[in-house]
Amino acid sequence: MSEHFLVTGGNRLEGEVLVGGAKNSVLKLMAAALLAEGTTVVTNCPDILDVPLMADVLRGLGCEVELEDSEVRITTPAEPKYHADFDAVKQFRASVCVLGPLVARCRRAVVALPGGDAIGSRPLDMHQSGLRLLGARSEIEHGCVVAEADDLHGANIRLVFPSVGATENILMAAVLARGETVIDNAAREPEIVDLCNMLNEMGAKVSGGGSSTLTIQGVRKLEPATHRVIGDRIVAATWGVAASMTRGDVRVRGVNHKHLGLVLDKLRTAGAEVTPEVDGFRVIQRERPKAVNFATLPYPGFPTDLQPMAIGLAAVAEGTSMITENVFESRFRFVEEMIRLGADARTDGHHAVIRGVPVLSSAPVWSSDIRAGAGLVLAGLVADGTTEVHDIFHIDRGYPRFVENLRGLGGVIERVGTE
Numbered sequence: 218m219s220e221h222f223l224v225t226g227g228n229r230l231e232g233e234v235l236v237g238g239a240k241n242s243v244l245k246l247m248a249a250a251l252l253a254e255g256t257t258v259v260t261n262c263p264d265i266l267d268v269p270l271m272a273d274v275l276r277g278l279g280c281e282v283e284l285e286d287s288e289v290r291i292t293t294p295a296e297p298k299y300h301a302d303f304d305a306v307k308q309f310r311a312s313v314c315v316l317g318p319l320v321a322r323c324r325r326a327v328v329a330l331p332g333g334d335a336i337g338s339r340p341l342d343m344h345q346s347g348l349r350l351l352g353a354r355s356e357i358e359h360g361c362v363v364a365e366a367d368d369l370h371g372a373n374i375r376l377v378f379p380s381v382g383a384t385e386n387i388l389m390a391a392v393l394a395r396g397e398t399v400i401d402n403a404a405r406e407p408e409i410v411d412l413c414n415m416l417n418e419m420g421a422k423v424s425g426g427g428s429s430t431l432t433i434q435g436v437r438k439l440e441p442a443t444h445r446v447i448g449d450r451i452v453a454a455t456w457g458v459a460a461s462m463t464r465g466d467v468r469v470r471g472v473n474h475k476h477l478g479l480v481l482d483k484l485r486t487a488g489a490e491v492t493p494e495v496d497g498f499r500v501i502q503r504e505r506p507k508a509v510n511f512a513t514l515p516y517p518g519f520p521t522d523l524q525p526m527a528i529g530l531a532a533v534a535e536g537t538s539m540i541t542e543n544v545f546e547s548r549f550r551f552v553e554e555m556i557r558l559g560a561d562a563r564t565d566g567h568h569a570v571i572r573g574v575p576v577l578s579s580a581p582v583w584s585s586d587i588r589a590g591a592g593l594v595l596a597g598l599v600a601d602g603t604t605e606v607h608d609i610f611h612i613d614r615g616y617p618r619f620v621e622n623l624r625g626l627g628g629v630i631e632r633v634g635t636e
């Protein structure tokens with residue numbers, strides 16, 4: 218049986234919502250536990266499907282993993298296995314982040330390639346070329362990315378694009394390499410800083426986290442640590458955009474508002490009053506949102522993961538918005554679903570032009586990935602009637618207690634089974 222959401226539009230969102238740990242951080246922190254023998258504890262873990270899936274990947278590598286409430290305890294053996302097979306990794310791409318730690322710990326890694334993705338092709342060439350510069354051989358063999366190294370040594374690595382995943386894999390391999398590694402044009406996302414902090418708590422010597430240049434002095438051994446995951450800025454911003462779209466008043470807690478500087482500025486441009494708070498921010502939108510242009514870019518640019526929500530906002534804004542997607546080539550596929558909801562949107566290559574309409578019109582729609590799914594639910598909140606959002610397992614992979622949180626803000630949403 219699969220499930221779908223019924224979202225009834227027309228309500229203003231009001232109240233407070235607490236966000237959990239960042240999905241895009243917790244999975245890498247769990248992988249980092251492979252780097253030290255013993256028990257690593259990660260706290261503030263979000264209650265999303267990808268966390269138990271990652272736990273299964275680590276169990277397959279010989280770790281013991283206990284999940285309780287928002288805490289995960291990972292006990293890594295002296296000699297982890299080095300082969301993450303297809304059954305373990307097929308359900309989510311982030312599992313590829315075990316590659317770097319395995320090369321560092323076992324000097325050999327075989328990680329099955331998770332396959333295609335709705336948002337565009339996601340090659341691993343930068344991950345591989347970085348590992349090669351550290352002294353590993355790396356090939357794609359029989360559907361797996363294989364990396365082997367007799368000796369990992371420091372290197373100067375310049376990424377052609379600040380890829381989040383490549384930065385993380387190279388960083389996690391370099392912490393146990395001999396000598397100094399410099400990663401130039403590194404990704405600067407807050408989740409990278411979180412990983413650098415945890416690695417340093419484990420005894421690594423990483424500096425420059427949050428800048429474009431990471432410098433790593435390799436050490437011989439890391440020790441387990443206990444680390445709290447940063448709040449999920451994408452989930453937080455999803456609620457912020459929802460507040461703006463529904464002309465609501467929402468206080469979001471559990472996140473560092475500085476991680477959302479540009480996003481909150483865009484909400485201000487749309488006419489929202491945005492107040493930074495110690496543990497989050499508040500968004501109040503009194504009038505119909507105004508059109509805003511967005512161009513996705515690596516951090517600190519506008520996050521590609523919020524592009525579907527930005528399109529939702531543009532769809533009901535006063536005026537015409539131009540949205541440019543610079544990170545994932547096929548991420549506009551979901552715009553077809555927005556058109557089904559009555560959005561006046563056209564795409565051409567990596568540009569979308571959206572002329573806002575006062576209200577969308579409910580329809581059955583299908584989520585193609587986590588963020589597209591959330592964008593469609595937001596659109597359902599400003600559509601007349603009841604929108605059916607299908608393939609919601611995507612949303613469950615990234616948004617903890619989605620229905621409860623949305624209802625807590627006054628949204629009308631129901632989860633129903635489909636035979």
Ligand code: UD1
Nearest residue numbers: 241311338339340341342343344380381382383522544545
């Ligand atoms: C991560 C996030 C994802 C977010 C993305 C960009 C996780 C689990 N996922 O994905 O939610 O949307 O960052 O902020 O953290 N690329 C290559 N070769 C490579 C690696 C990447 O060409 O070796 C390209 C990709 O195809 C894409 C771009 O670089 O077009 C950005 O990808 P990347 O930053 O690596 O994203 P992920 O780490 O996969």
